[in-house]
Amino acid sequence: MSKMTANFDPVVTAEKGTYWQPFTANRALRANPAPRTMVSAKGAYYQTLEGHKVFDTLSGLWCTPLGHAHPLIGEALQKQFEKLDFAPSFQLTHSGALSLAQRIADMAPEGMNHVFFANSGSEAVDTALKVALGYHRIKGAGNRFRMIGRERGYHGVGFGGMSVGGILSNRKMFAAGMMPGVDHLRHTYDPKHMAFTRGQPTWGADRAEDLERLVTLHDASTIAAVIVEPVQGSTGVIVPPVGYLQRLREICTQHGILLIFDEVITGFGRMGAPFASQRFDVKPDIITFAKAITNGIVPMGGVIVTDEIYNTFMTGPQNAIEFCHGYTYSGHPLAAAVGHVVLDIMESEGLFERVKALEPVLEDAAHSLKGTPQIADIRNIGLTAAVELKPAEAGAGVRGAAVFEEALKQGLLLRVTGDIISFGPPFISTEEELKTMMSTLGKVIESVG
Ligand code: PMP
Numbered sequence: 001m002s003k004m005t006a007n008f009d010p011v012v013t014a015e016k017g018t019y020w021q022p023f024t025a026n027r028a029l030r031a032n033p034a035p036r037t038m039v040s041a042k043g044a045y046y047q048t049l050e051g052h053k054v055f056d057t058l059s060g061l062w063c064t065p066l067g068h069a070h071p072l073i074g075e076a077l078q079k080q081f082e083k084l085d086f087a088p089s090f091q092l093t094h095s096g097a098l099s100l101a102q103r104i105a106d107m108a109p110e111g112m113n114h115v116f117f118a119n120s121g122s123e124a125v126d127t128a129l130k131v132a133l134g135y136h137r138i139k140g141a142g143n144r145f146r147m148i149g150r151e152r153g154y155h156g157v158g159f160g161g162m163s164v165g166g167i168l169s170n171r172k173m174f175a176a177g178m179m180p181g182v183d184h185l186r187h188t189y190d191p192k193h194m195a196f197t198r199g200q201p202t203w204g205a206d207r208a209e210d211l212e213r214l215v216t217l218h219d220a221s222t223i224a225a226v227i228v229e230p231v232q233g234s235t236g237v238i239v240p241p242v243g244y245l246q247r248l249r250e251i252c253t254q255h256g257i258l259l260i261f262d263e264v265i266t267g268f269g270r271m272g273a274p275f276a277s278q279r280f281d282v283k284p285d286i287i288t289f290a291k292a293i294t295n296g297i298v299p300m301g302g303v304i305v306t307d308e309i310y311n312t313f314m315t316g317p318q319n320a321i322e323f324c325h326g327y328t329y330s331g332h333p334l335a336a337a338v339g340h341v342v343l344d345i346m347e348s349e350g351l352f353e354r355v356k357a358l359e360p361v362l363e364d365a366a367h368s369l370k371g372t373p374q375i376a377d378i379r380n381i382g383l384t385a386a387v388e389l390k391p392a393e394a395g396a397g398v399r400g401a402a403v404f405e406e407a408l409k410q411g412l413l414l415r416v417t418g419d420i421i422s423f424g425p426p427f428i429s430t431e432e433e434l435k436t437m438m439s440t441l442g443k444v445i446e447s448v449g
Contacts, residue, residue, distance in 0.1 A: 010033070010037055010049065011033055011034050011037070011049070014029065014030060014033035014037065015030050015031075015033065016030075017030050033049075034048070034049045034050050035048055035049070035050050035052070035405070035408050036048070036408075037049035041056070041068035041069060042067075042068055042069045043067040043068060043069070043426075043428065044056050044067045044068075044425070044426045044428060044429055044433065045068075046068075046413055048408070052408055052409065052411065053411065054408060054411055054412055054413040055411055055412050055413065055425075055433060055436075055437055056068070056413055056425070056426060057412055057413060057414055057415065057423050057424075057425055057437055058413075058414075058415040058422060058423065058424045058425075059292075059296075059424050059425060059426045060296045061291075061296070061415075062233060062264075062265045062270070062291055062292075062424045063290075063291035063292060063295070063296030064292075064295050064296040064297075064426060065268070065269060065270065065292050065295065065346075065351070065426050065427040065428075066295045066342065066345055066346075066351075066426065066427065066428060067426045067428045070295065070345065072341050072344070072345060073295060073297055073338055073341050073342070073345075075341075076337050076338060076340070076341040077297070077298070077334060077337065077338060079337070080096070080333055080334050080336075080337035080338075081334065084096070084333045085333060085334065086332070086333060087333055088328075089117070089326060089327075089328075089329075089330040089331045089332075090326060093331075094331075094333055094336075096331075096333050096336030096337055096340070097117060097330075097331030097333070097336045099336075099340070100115075100331075100336045100339045100340055101114075101115035101117070101331075103339075103340070103343055104289075104293075104302075104304060104339075105304065107274040107275070107343075108274070108275065108277075108287065108304045109275065109277050109278060109283045109287075110283075111283070111306055111307050111308075112283070112287065112304045112305065112306050112307075113306075113307055113310070114304065114305050114306075114307070114309070114310035115302055115303070115304050115305075116131070116302055116303050116305070116323075116326075116330075117300065117301070117302040117327075117330040117331040117332075117335075118290075118300075118301040118302050118303070118327055118330060119299040119300060119301055119327055119329050119330070119332070119335075120156065120290055120299055120301045121155075121156045121161075121262075121264035121288065121290035121291065121301050122155075122156025122157050122158045122161050122301075123156075123158065123301055123327060124156075124262075124264065124288035124289060124290050124301035124302055124303055125155040125156045125158065125160060125161040125164070125227070125262060125264075125288055126156075126158040126159075126160040126161060127288075127302070127303050127325060128225075128227065128260045128262075128286045128288050128303045129147060129160040129161075129164070129224075129225065129227070129260075130160075130323075130325050131286060131303060131305060131309060131323070132147070132224045132225035132258045132260065132286065133145065133224055134313065134323055135258065135309050135312050135313070136224050136258075138312050138313060138315070138316060139312060141221070141256075143221060143222055144221065144222060144223055144224040144256075144257075145180075145181050145222065145224060146181040146182065146183065146218055146222050146223045146224060147160075147163070147164050147179065147181065147182045147183075147223075147224055147225055147226075147227065148164075148182070148183050148184065148185060148211065148214055148223060148225070148226040148227070148257075149163070149164030149165060149166055149182060149183075149184050149185070149226075149227055149228075150166050150184055150185040150186070150187055150227075150228050150229075150232075151166035151184050151185070151186055151187040152166050152167065152187040152189065152232055152235040152238060153165050153166040153167075153184075153187075153227070153228060153229060153232060153235075153262075154166075154167060154170075154229070154232070154233065154234035154235060155227060155229075155262050156264075157170065159174075159177055159178075159179055160179055162174060162178070163178045163179035163182045164179075164182055164184075164227050166184050166187065167234075167235065181222070183214050183217075183218065185207070185208075185210040185211060185214070185226070185228070186207055186210050187207075187232065187235075187238060188201075188204045188207045188238060188240060188241055188244060189232075189238045190203070190204065191376065191377055194241075194379075195376070195377045196367065196370055196377060196378055196379075197239070197379060198363050198367060198380065199239065199363070199380065199381055200239050200240060200241060200242045200381065201239060201241045201242070202241065202242050203241060204241030204244060205241045205242060205243035205244045205246075205247055206247075207241070207244060208243075208244050208245075208247035208248045208251065209247070209251075211226060211248060211251045211252070211257075212251055215251070215255055215257075220255035220256065220257060223255070223257045224257070224258065225257060225258040225259070225260050225285075225286075226248060226252055226257055226258070226259055226260065227260040227261075227262055228245075228248065228260075228261065228262065229261070229262045229263075229264075229265065229266070230245060230261050230262075230263065230266050230271075230276035230277070230279075230280055230282075231265070231266055231271070231276060231381055231382070231384065233264075233265035233266070233384065233422070233424070234265075234417070234422075235417070235420075236386045236388060236417065236420035236422055237379055237380065237381070237384045237385060237386035237422055237423075238379075239379055239380075239381045240280065245280050245282040246280075246281075246282055248282075249282050249283070249284070252285075258285040258286060258309075259284040259285050259286075260284060260285065260286040260287075260288065261275075261276065261277055261282075261284040261286070261287050261288070262288045263275050263276055263277070263287050263288060263289050264288055264289060264290045264291055264301070265291065265384075265424070266279075266382070267287065267288075267289035267290075267291070267292060267293070268289065268291075268292035268293055268342075268343075268346070269292065269346060269351055269352045269355055269383075269427060270292065270355065270382050270383050270384060270424065271355070271381065271382035271383075272352055272353075272355040272356035272359060272382055272383070273352060274352065275287060275289075276382075279382070285305065285306050285308075285309060286303055286304070286305050286306075286309065287303065287304040288301070288302070288303050289301060289302055289303070289304065290302070292342070293339050293342060293343075294335050294338040294339055294342060295338065295342045297338050298332070298334050298335045298338050299329070299332075299335065300332065300335035300336075300338075300339060346427075351427045351428075354427055355382060355383045355427055358383055358427075358429065358431065358434060359380075359381075359382055359383060361431045361434050361435070362380060362383060362385055362423070362425070362434050362438075363380045363385070365434050365435045365437070365438035365439070366378050366380050366385040366387065366423070366438055367380075368438060368439075368442075369387060369438060369441065369442050369445075372442060372445055372446070373390075374389055374390055374399065374445050374448075374449070375387060375388070375389060375390070375445065376388045376389060376390045376419075383424065383425060383427065384422070384423060384424045385422075385423040386420055386421065386422050386423065387420075387421045387423075387441065388419060388420045388421075389403065389419040389420070389421070389445070390419070391419050396418055396419060397418045397419060399419055399448065400416040400417075400418055400419040400420070400421070401416065402448045403416065403421065403441075403444055403445055403448050404416040406444045406447060406448050407440070407441065407444045410440050410443070410444055411440065412437060412440055412441065412444070414441075421441070423437070425437065
């Protein structure tokens with residue numbers, strides 16, 4: 001017998017802490033869960049348990065660019081469920097995964113024609129790191145074991161992704177379990193040189209020379225790969241300086257180091273192109289993706305690799321398993337079906353073009369808040385932006401938390417980390433919605449003080 005009764009009250013359960021929530025200050029949430037309990041969503045809006053209708057300023061967690069409850073996605077899910085709800089992906093396959101892999105490869109930069117499916121960004125990152133290690137080993141360079149990440153990088157929460165990631169709070173509790181041989185580049189953010197920059201800063205490309213320094217320190221023959229987000233998303237939209245990614249590419253090529261772009265946020269349109277690689281015109285060796293490919297509706301992630309990497313794996317012993325890696329749900333039929341319909345909608349509604357058209361609208365709206373005394377920086381690229389608040393006298397994060405609470409009442413669901421507010425609105429947002437989002441934020445900041 002289920003213990004759940006007809007009188008189930010989400011607030012009571014939340015207060016008890018039965019559900020231990022991820023990346024959440026659980027004790028604080030338990031004190032007042034109602035405003036943060038979502039009950040429904042449609043289009044670009046959520047409805048909270050308290051009855052507020054709030055604009056979804058981050059597309060869920062950067063993952064619902066088409067908005068919520070898209071009827072075509074619901075139909076596709078139902079149809080696929082009736083046809084083939086699951087098929088193992090080990091030594092078997094199905095047409096949905098095959099055709100989605102083909103379609104993703106067709107969108108990827110030239111010469112990147114092979115897709116390996118996982119179920120999340122974290123799994124995609126760990127897959128990419130393993131591909132890099134395996135690739136070098138097959139090539140007789142098994143001593144290339146080092147991975148280079150970047151400060152302020154977020155690459156998920158697996159042991160690999162955590163290790164190459166550059167966020168202290170995600171690392172310190174688990175320091176004992178770090179992957180060996182990982183080093184980091186500096187991040188590229190320096191408000192002294194780039195505060196209030198629209199789009200890409202012109203300062204900072206030479207931070208890529210950090211990689212040369214690490215090559216000198218460790219010797220290139222020990223380095224397997226460098227992993228960076230083309231735009232650092234989770235740590236507050238840190239936009240690559242002009243020329244920075246190009247320089248990383250050059251140094252990697254020169255030293256036989258693989259370059260991994262973690263495009264979990266930037267993949268599938270958020271930069272106004274299929275991938276940020278195309279927007280910035282830099283081709284990595286491996287791209288990770290997740291989130292938008294299924295509009296956040298069913299989990300899916302994966303990696304795209306170059307022909308050179310794939311062909312290297314395929315030169316191993318005949319008929320042996322070339323890459324002993326994979327997940328029960330790799331290429332899940334329901335995820336593949338949703339992936340197809342998401343790409344159909346993006347194509348038929350011209351959403352990459354729409355992102356390009358909305359970029360200056362978001363940029364202008366965000367930067368119109370410049371001059372607000374509480375704001376330390378505003379930055380943007382593609383359909384992303386960040387408004388960084390000056391810390392309140394009461395301490396770091398206090399102003400951010402107050403702005404979050406007040407914004408909910410004013411119809412905005414914000415993503416606030418410390419004092420940084422990150423924006424990644426749905427591609428279906430109207431110009432008016434983007435303007436209102438920023439003008440409301442301005443009023444909220446003013447009223448919070
Ligand atoms: N990489 C990047 C760049 C991300 O932004 C994220 C999630 N925000 C991840 C990896 C991890 O993805 P997931 O939470 O799906 O594991």
